[in-house]
Structures are given as structure tokens and as C-alpha cells.
Amino acid sequence: MESGEGLQSRRDFLRKLGLGAGFLIAGGQFGFTWFFDEKEGKLKAIVVDFSKCTGCRTCETVCAGFHAPRAAGSSVAAPVNPYQARIRVHHFNPDADVPQVCAHCADAPCIEACPVDPDPVTGRKALYRDPVTGSPVNDTDACIGCRSCARACKELRTGTIRPNPVTRMPEGICDLCGGEPRCVQVCPFGALQLADAGDAGHLAGLSPEKIAQVLMETYYSPQ
């Protein structure tokens, strides 16, 4: 993944998406980092204001509901289990609640880890970036269920990608509801925003456990 070949294929991939001209590729944590050009728009993500989150899990229920399959002829889904959501609130003791959601990492270690050869026409691996929202998307026809994306996400970032226990294909990747995220609209406490992916600051892309540690140190000090 550190090879120039990977770099090359990324550049090709972006060019073929018609976005390449505006991108700058720079050295970064994994050999390169991408930046969207200002004019082209930046990567967006659900950014959590941890000072406002109360751990109520309303975001899970609206996310799961929005993405749930509809019965034939119905625009409404029956209630679904909140664990089907792509956002998941982790609870810790002492009290700290951490919504875990795809960070839309600029360098996308999940896509980088995908071993499927890019499609010669589209330039896409099985896991690729949606040209509109920038969200990682899995091509279920191309995916081989190797779980490399989930492993990369867990080891390096939030750990939000979960392989389906049967198909082993990645699940739990936030698609920003196509651009108007429901969780942001419904969060009772205004703790979720659609913002530039980098706005999560020093907590961007960290695992829930690491974020909880920081929060506990911030909230609960005897001084």
C-alpha cells in the first residue's frame, strides 16, 4: 500500500471519476493524503459535538429506519433494530457516550486496504468513494468478503466498518443519507453536524475507546 503503484492507481481512479484535476496528493500517514480542492468541495462527515451528546441513541434509530428496506408499495419501513444503524453509540463507565460513525477519512485506509483490482473501465476497487458524497461504497458484485477494509478501519481508525457475519461484506459505512443525514436532522441535542471531515479535530477517526478516554479525562478531573 505504500508503493507508488497504489498511489498511481488512486490518481487514475480519481481522474476516471472526473474529479482528479482538483486533487492534490501529498505525503501522509500512509504514504499519501488526499485533499479535495476548495472549489471542488471538501469531504464531509458526521461530526460529533461530544459536549452535547447524551447517549440517547436516537441517531441509531433514525439511521436504521432510514436505511431499512421498505415493503413493496410502501414508503415507510417498519421499525428495525437500532444495531442495523451505521452510527452506533458506545457507552462507557465513568459516564461517557461516544457515537461511532464513518469519519470519511481523507486517506481512506479502508479503500486502500481493498485488494480487489480496480475495474478497468470505472477504476473502482470493490470499495470505492462515492463521487457525490465521498462516502466509501462497497460494490457487492466485486467484493470478495476478505474483511481487509474492516480490519484496516478497526486497527487504524474508528472501527465502524463491520463485516456481515454471513456474507462477510462490509457494513456500517455512513452514506450521509445521500447528502442530508437524518441523524443530524433528528438528534435531540444538536450533537451531530454534517461538517468538513477534518472538523472533528484531534478526535477525528479515533476509536470509541480512545475518544472515551479523552472525554473522561476532560470531564472528570478532581480539579
Add this chain to the structure above:
Amino acid sequence: MAETMPGYYGRLLDVNLSTGTIVKTTLDPQWLQDYIGGRGLGAKILYERLKNPGTEAFSPENILLFMPGPFSGLPLPSSSRTCVVTKSPRTSPKSGSYHGASTISYSNIGGFFGPELRFAGYDGLAITGRSDKPVYLYIKDETVEIRDASEYWGLGTDALETRLIADLGSDGFRSCYIGPAAEKMVPLASVLNTAARAAGRGGTGAVMGSKRLKAICVSGSGIPNVADPVKFNELLETVRSSFAQDTPSRRWWREGGTTNALEESSAGGTMAVKNYSEGSFGEVSRIGTAAARKEIWKRDFACYCCFLACKKSGMAKGAYGGVVHDGPEYETGSMLGSNLLIADLAGLNRCIAVADDLGLDIISAGNIIGFLMEAYDKKLIDRDFLDGIDLTWGNVEAVLAMLRKMGANEGVGIRANQGVRSLAREIGQGSEAFAIHVKGHELAGWNVHKAVDWFGISYSTANRGACHMNGGAPGPQNQSALRDSLGICSFVDEWYVNDSAFEKILTAITGREWSGASLELAGERIYNLEKMFNYREGFRREDDCLPERFFSEAGKQGPAAGIKVDRARFEQMLDDYYIARGWDLKTSKPGPEKLAALGITDF
């Protein structure tokens, strides 16, 4: 049997810890229709299964029920509640022929446990028997295992919560558990989740401890089927947009929650102060919302799908700092604060944290310590009686020492743990007059002198013994029973009105037509069935009483100064109450017409 009603699984998870038997019992749809779920369905199961009066609360035969309702787990705001229902280890009638006679007990808990039980595929969980060794119950959908809990036994609830998160993950399992007090069958022990939220009242944790069940850990991947998803979603949107309005009421809950009631209740003269001898507390602002926000609270926390987030957590500064906990809220702040004349906020927060860690019902614990403080102050007991603890008013260190004695069930703690009624019998010398209980169950943080119309009836007639959540008249009592049966929080009625009233939502969930009237009738049926359980055990009108203090003494401070409850007036109020209820004036038994109207079969 007919097909299960939508909105339910029609299954009760039955676990016998003596035999290790695990059965998924089909629930009669008629029971669901008549008793809704939660507290009501729990009462029905207990009524049908514990037909012999006098079953000892700590016997293996007693049933410990964890009962979410048909709202629990659905994404409705504040649909987080679970009712823990069992036969009480706290109460007994004044007379009667059964040694182990006691009332039904129910205690309500928020958090995330009830919804998870429903996700796992059950409308309730019934624990019977007694394990030989400490165990916990592991439930992951259809997989149900009784597991060894020797590594968890002895842990305080705070450490246990951290352990369970480490062992089972931070995002999958939700657990209810007991602390060290319940392990020792301390009668006033509570059931907790998230190391702070408690089904505190009525000794539910003690019954769990008697079964040697340390914890119940649940994870579920399903959700109940809903009869009319289109209508349900429409109602859900209506409720959510109603909650989304920034109203004074919502601000009250978010800013302080029940902590706000500390100063309000003191101003109104309705607070438990100095073992209920006063209704106002001069130093209340030191433990109120503004002080807690400034000194302790860092974060607000919500139960499942709640828009109010009335749990406030933080860490106090100074000598009592170093522990993260929630509160004070109204009950913990009054019972361990004003009732003991404690105005040291950090000290109060530490007392709450210690009591929750031990797993004690803070209401009863504060009431009992208040009683002992008064007996000590009046020199009816000496320091030896208290194992050397100098239990003076306002003494935080002495309260912490007492709580630890109670949690460990040793020395004076053993006597204290039997409750104020038992202590007064032992101490005598007129101390019965200030033993503040009904049926053996201690009163909560609301004083009676100034509020007999509401709290006098609420406490005296409550089916679990003294209860501040019971309601002061038949209508509110039925409504309260109903809420506890639906699985919805007691604090959100005002958001569930008109187009999104409970009956409309329950209709969409179950596909059965519910009206406001039929729902109130269900609440009344539930309340009367509990009453019948108690009547069968031997409770009569003489048990629906109030502590002597309220009739014979008046406070000196605040709006309640000089006010005593008139005994004749109270008896008249009880008469009116029984008439409104359709109950016999002498015995308090629900009349045959009432039972027939509610479809309850006399025993």
C-alpha cells in the same frame, strides 16, 4: 392458542435457577390485551403463579420479573422503562395469618435494559429458584445461558459496570445487576443499570440476591413487529416534533431535571427535612441545581431515545471528589440531603455514590438513617447502639459509615436494614411516632403535612407500600400503573397528548383499537389486580395508614409551619377514595361489581 398480537413476541423467558431450566413460555394474548405489559403483565403473572399467600419473599418460589412494555425498544422518545416486579421483602400487614405475607413490589428503571430485552425477543423475563453458587444470566437472542459469576460476586456496581463493558463490549450488551448489599440479602437492596439508574424501591435487588443472581446481560438483534408501520411512523414524527420544541418544560428537565424540585419543594413546604419533622430546608440552595451545575455536573445523560436527559453526572471537588457519579436528583438529594440536614454538596454526592455502589435503595436508606439520627438526638439510643458512629444531624462521615455498615450488613447495619418499623419496635420509647413508613416501606422525599390531599393518599394506598410515584387519586394512580405497563417514562405525559396520545400509539402498534377510556380501564384493572394480590396476602384498611408524626406534630419552618394532618379528615379522604375505587369501606377489598367490571376473578 391464537396468534400473538402485533407489538409483542408473546414470549416470557422463564429461568429457574434451582434446576437450571430455561423455557420460553408462550403468553396468553388475553393477558397482553388486559394487562398491557410491564408492571401490569408482571402483576398478572405474579397473581396467577403465587396463589398461596405467605410465600416468603426470599424463598426460591418467589418470582423476580423484568418487564418492559409494548413501547419499550420502539424508537418512541423516553420508551426506556422496565418494571421489576416481585413479592416484596419489605412489607407486611399489621395483622393476618400468614408469616411471609407481603405486598406486591414493583420498581421502575430507565436506561437501556428493557429495550434490549425486547430486541432479544422477549416481552419479559421471569426468574425463579435459587442457584447454589453466584451466577449471571447471559442472553443473546435465542441463546440463554446461566453462567458462573464468581468473578463478579462482591463487586460494587461501579466496578461491575466497568467490568461488564470490558468483558462484553461497549455497544452490544445492556446489563442489570446488584451490588454487595443485595448479595447479603439486605432487604432494601436495589437493582441497577449503568451503575446509577436504579429500580431502587421495594427490595427488588434483595430478591435477586436471594437467588444468587449477580447480573443479567442482554443483547438482541430483533425488534417487535408493529401492526401499522405507516401510522406508527406518522405518530413517531408527531411526538418527535413535539419534543423538538424548546419549551419551558423541556428546559426544566434539561437544565436540572428533578433536582429543580429540591428548591421548589422546600419553598412549598413539601420536602422531607430532618426525618420529616420539617417541610423546608434553609440550606437547600447549597444542594440545588445551580450549585450542582457549578460544582459537580459536567454532562447530561439520557435514557433510550429520550429528549430530556435528566441524568447529570460529574465529579465533585475537594475531599469528597475523585468519584464520578450522577446527582443529587430529587429523591437522592432530599433523602440523603435535607432529610439528614446535609448541605455539603460534595459530601452528599459521595453518599449517593457510595449507596449506589453498594446497591442500596437510597430512599429507604436515607429515611432509616434520618430515623436513627432523631433517635440518637433524642437519646433514645446511644453511641454503642450505633457501633460507635456519632450519628449527628448533617454529619457526612457518620452517614458514610452507616451506609457502609448497611451495605456490608454488619453490626448496626443489620438492624438498620430491617427498616424503620423494625427499629422502632426494638427501640420503643415512642419512636414509632417518627418511624416514617407505610406497611413497612419507608416514605420518599415528599413530606405530608402540607400535601396530605395528594401525598397522604399516594403513600397510604400504594400497592407496594409507601410510594411517591403512586398518585394522589384513583385517576392518576391508574394512569401511573398504565405508564409503567407501557414502558414509558413517568415524566413525559405532556408530550404524548392529542394526536400522539398513548392510545393512538398503542393502536398503531397492536392493531387493536384503543381509546382513552379503554386504556384508563386497563390501568384501573392493573391497579385493582395488585390490590387483590395484597388483599389475598392479608392487607386491610388498617394497613392504609400514615405515620403518627403527621397527625401529632407540626414543623416550625416554612409554609408547613404549624400544620398537622387532621385524623378525621384523613379517614374521610380514605372513605372517599375507597368509594371512588368501588372498594369496601371496612376491609378495603375491591367490590364484586368492580371486579366484574374489570374482569378480575376473585380468588
